[in-house]
Amino acid sequence: MVLKHKKIPFRTEWIQFLDIQKKLKTIGFSPTTKRPNGEDLCTIPSLLDPKPSSENPTLVTDSAAIVRYLDETYPKVPIFPPHPLREHHDSVLQELESISRAHFVKLSVPAIAGVFNGLDGAGFRDRWKEQLGGVSLESLLEPDARLAAWKAAEEGWTRVANVIDQAQEKEGVNPGAGPFVFGETPYYVDICLVARLVVLRRLPVPEVDGNQKPWEVIKEWNGGRWAKMVAGLEAAAALD
Numbered sequence: 548m549v550l551k552h553k554k555i556p557f558r559t560e561w562i563q564f565l566d567i568q569k570k571l572k573t574i575g576f577s578p579t580t581k582r583p584n585g586e587d588l589c590t591i592p593s594l595l596d597p598k599p600s601s602e603n604p605t606l607v608t609d610s611a612a613i614v615r616y617l618d619e620t621y622p623k624v625p626i627f628p629p630h631p632l633r634e635h636h637d638s639v640l641q642e643l644e645s646i647s648r649a650h651f652v653k654l655s656v657p658a659i660a661g662v663f664n665g666l667d668g669a670g671f672r673d674r675w676k677e678q679l680g681g682v683s684l685e686s687l688l689e690p691d692a693r694l695a696a697w698k699a700a701e702e703g704w705t706r707v708a709n710v711i712d713q714a715q716e717k718e719g720v721n722p723g724a725g726p727f728v729f730g731e732t733p734y735y736v737d738i739c740l741v742a743r744l745v746v747l748r749r750l751p752v753p754e755v756d757g758n759q760k761p762w763e764v765i766k767e768w769n770g771g772r773w774a775k776m777v778a779g780l781e782a783a784a785a786l787d
């Protein structure tokens with residue numbers, strides 16, 4: 548989404564989940580992090596920029612590092628707002644990260660597992676069970692767990708909305724000026740918010756209850772602000 552937003556031409560290479568380690572190591576990417584058992588872990592997204600040359604490309608891994616690299620290397624369309632908005636931008640992002648870890652993972656990750664087939668699906672489920680300290684993705688789909696996750700997600704997004712409202716008030720941003728955190732111009736934080744929402748819209752995320760379609764519910768949260776933000780980024784052509 549950042550590449551699209553910055554209008555940088557790119558090609559996506561899709562990798563089977565169980566091939567990620569081998570493929571990235573072969574290209575020469577360094578591990579991003581460690582697994583709970585201490586082993587090195589290479590992760591996607593990873594970026595290969597044929598710059599300075601295709602024989603000597605720049606390799607960047609980890610989404611935050613990729614975004615920093617793209618903004619420094621291709622500054623024409625900035626992805627971060629100027630100061631003092633930058634501090635508020637980062638506070639909203641931090642709040643989003645905290646709700647993502649706590650709740651989003653419980654809704655979106657089981658749904659992502661649902662679209663994998665065969666061995667890839669099993670590998671993905673095992674990796675997440677390890678990440679979640681032994682909690683299986685199947686157990687997150689139990690009705691009680693699912694309803695608790697939806698309730699927590701709604702509360703979490705309301706916390707994010709409050710942080711945005713406070714930032715807008717402090718900086719004199721007119722909320723009517725546009726659907727994004729700072730009005731009419733989208734920044735990295737808007738892309739991150741929309742990316743989390745679009746997963747919940749596109750994937751077969753188990754429904755809030757038997758009758759409601761998840762996106763129909765999310766659309767109504769916080770006075771419809773998230774639906775407007777998604778539509779705004781769609782209009783800015785940063786989404787498929």
Ligand SMILES: N[C@@H](CCC(=O)N[C@@H](CS)C(=O)NCC(=O)O)C(=O)O
Pocket residue numbers: 564567568579588589590591592608609610611674
């Ligand atoms: N901090 C990394 C996390 C990325 C991440 O966890 N990627 C997962 C897939 S969503 C991965 O590549 N896992 C490889 C594996 O488990 O083998 C980022 O934001 O880019």
